[in-house]
Amino acid sequence: MKDAVQGIDRMVRNVQTGRFERSLAGLTAVGSVVTAAEIFFEHDSASFGNKLMWIPVALGPVGAAAGIAGVLSRRMAKTALPLASAIIVANGLQGTYLHARGIHQKPGGFKNFRYNMEMGPPLMAPLLVTMVGGMGLLAAILRREQ
Secondary structure, three states: OOOOOOHHHHHHHHHHHOHHHHHHHHHHHHHHHHHHHHHHHHHHHOOOOOHHHHHHHHHHHHHHHHHHHHHHOHHHHHOHHHHHHHHHHHHHHHHHHHHHHHHHHOOOHHHHHHHHHHHOOOOOHHHHHHHHHHHHHHHHHOOOOO
């Protein structure tokens, strides 16, 4: 009897056979919706004081649509998904810069880093958006299941 493939071996086999590409595209779609919702509530609590705060909210449905299209179509997984994902990554990096600038603009700036890190804009949050975009980019370069 052949041994059943379990654990990490199953994941490696899914990458080798191309099955993981569709899964990662789907996770990108779900991650885009979840992060966009969270960003909406966080930016809403800041009254959308800067118009740029709307961009990651608007990119959520774009990432979701590209992720779903990537699950359903090989062509979309190699065109629309990496394009949308690259824009999401760029926006996440821009957000990290803007959040760091926001922390710096608080009284005491970086000299009062710990307090301003806790009370200012969340510095690491935009990097989570960047990770969602990174998942989409990774899905786009993986081999597709035949």
